[in-house]
Amino acid sequence: MTLLPAASALLSVDMQCAFDEPRWPRRWNRALDHNGLRLVDAWRRSGRPIIHVRHDSVSPTSTLRPGQPGNRFREGFEPQDGEALVTKSVNSAFIGTDLDLRLRRMGIDRLVVFGISTDMCVSTTVRTGANLGWPIMLVTDACDCFDMPDEHGRIIPAEQVHTVHVATLGYEFCELTTTDAIIRSL
Template sequence: MTFQTDLNDAVLLLVDFQQAFDGPPWPQRWNNDVDRNALALLAAWRKARRPVIHVRHDSVETGSTLRPGEPGHAMRPGFEPLAGEQLVTKSVNSAFIGTDLDLRLRRLGAKTVVTCGISTDMCVSTTIRTGANMGWAMMLVEDACDCFALPDGKGGTLSAEDVHRAHVATLGFEFCKVTSTDTLLEAL
């Protein structure tokens, strides 16, 4: 599948870069470079004065580490929105469901939504799938994402890297253009 993307009309969408994912009850992650890569994208986007939208998960589940008021709800260091940068809050996996993200993107004149975050297989994937279904040109920066090792339903565990690779392959086949941090930074 071929995806047309133009970075001149692109918005950087940072999904759920929150502190909760650094400890229990969240399983083991794999990408030690997720923050470095995503912060490099954010710095380049800011330097180029291109629009950035931050997404924060505001869980409504009792006991969730992502619930407002919990320490894990806070953004990871360096990912806090600056003045003029938009923040979308959600309580489900897709940043498009129950939010005004679609309207915000339209008001910015966006065509392409460059997406990264935590976790590849959950909120990032669901946001990309929803956005693609809504007609947005979605782009995944795969090395600026991270995910968790998961039970396989048969008594074993799928490694976080295998979960990530499978979702990147699926998203790239049907829903978005897949790129890397370095490739995107060179294109800017």
């Protein structure tokens, strides 16, 4: 991988405490926080912009609803001074927000995305962003997702859900990369 342009932005998607609550299915990526924190730290040291995305659910029973403990950012993923925060109530960080306009005003020319969950908010954000014309890199080892039931009630393991969604995103919507590759490119 070549050096990332200085006008690249890191998009941290839904790195929130809710996903540790027992009502959520099993997650698989035990390196999620470690890799995500390494990305954020290296990105901050590079002086490039970080945009934090927080899911503010409008569902009254959601663990992601504002005012619930789960709405908080995971430790170390809180926005610091000067770092942007985009709040959303649907899967895509581009729908119902000013993210596209904000990126254009900032002069951003590439997005590097990671977060929770690969198959839901990360995928929908990447797909929408790509459809809007943004070049996107997905940091696959800094994403996580959950076991999912299929239409017959059988459980599809989270690892398989992640693998299939990453393959689909890489085929059509973004470039796939890793935490180490991004850090080296900064």
